[in-house]
Amino acid sequence: MTKQQANWSPYDNNGGSCVAIAGSDYCVIAADTRMSTGYNILTRDYSKISHLAEKCVMASSGFQADVKALQKVLFARHLTYQHQHNKQMSCPAMAQLLSNTLYYKRFFPYYSFNVLGGLDSEGKGCVFTYDAVGSYERVGYSSQGSGSTLIMPFLDNQLKSPSPLLLPAQDAVTPLSETEAVDLVKTVFASATERDIYTGDKVEIVILNASGIHREFMDLRKD
């Protein structure tokens, strides 16, 4: 008798795209607000962005139940850190924590494709990009999710920053100003919405800079 295969999968893909861009003294993190399953839209108003620490914001696409669980774990760990160290976690520290949290479920992964954005200890923008099991690297910009194959080549064209591996070392952050970066993000989502069925409805844009956190929304095509 042939081996019986499971016909129930613990995973589902709720679609959506996220983008993050690091600047010299700011960081822009954005994600659309559509949550889908198969060909159905579950809601047009779901936030994929979570404010983990004062200078650290995470955007995640993939299976939103796993994303929610991951956000709760990270938030709780951050609370413990604050009690023990009497200070907020820095963005690079949160980046390592997220990597370890993802890897601890290496044999039953969080189906979550994350982008972490924030300001490092010098106030410069930093973006960390992850795969589902925790491998990460610091980059100048990144996109994840169903629209990432459409968005990434465009960002490469507009923002291509020299690789951090080059010697002599060159700065990875983009020379764009904050308003230019936000405009770029709006353009990118408008384009991705045209060709990706899982991206649309609204884009939530979070801007982190020295004066704090600022959130804005832009409408996208709802079809």
Added chain:
Amino acid sequence: MKLDTSGLESFPSLISHGNDVAGEISAPPSFELPNSNDFDSFLKEAIQMVKPAKGTTTLAFIFKDGVMVAADSRASMGGYISSQSVKKIIEINPYMLGTMAGGAADCQFWHRNLGIKCRLHELANKRRISVTGASKLLANILYSYRGMGLSVGTMIAGWDETGPGLYYVDSEGGRLKGTRFSVGSGSPYAYGVLDSGYKYDMSIEEASELARRAIYHATFRDGASGGVASVYYVGPTGWKKLSGDDVGELHYHYNPVTPSTVEHEMVEAAAP
């Protein structure tokens, strides 16, 4: 006492007991098929076995002045290039390096874990751990996860009391001591360049140029390798990064474009 070895036999008897020997010779040629119940999944598994190795090129070799370590920086997910700037040479501690091939998360996590274990060894024993010891620590961990799907093909390179050390460790549980290794889908190309140019008595400049060229040639021919070719040197005072060059630029550095004179120049046809 005659031992019963019938349980060891895994193949049916090949000798045909029938009288139809002539019939068998004249039968049309056919492929031998395995006697499995589910031929489709057998086929899938067989393809997995011969699947090309981890999409990357890394290499390391020992020469008279120490160890040279080099790698590309491309990460691919199927046919999509997910990153061109992955750090594949991981700094375990100031005198030991590890290379990454296979699953990025597996390599990153276990190399960091190895660095922690090496540091604990230093604190407990008041001396640095040897390359032999460090590679054994990693190999034992990977062996205990054997069969669970980890994908790690790494080289541990370092300088300890016995001089330069180089080990290859993988997620199947293998651990090999050697003087020249290349790991990844681009390794055949890298080996070609590395083996033909290798001399034990090379200087550091010659060795780093050989390493860089080997990575460049592998990225040229292997689609899963590319990005930036990084070269590190491990000597008696620890490791030092020697170069990081974009392989696209290296191509024109090694193959400069010489402007040639054109005999017949094309001009726009006059409008009718």
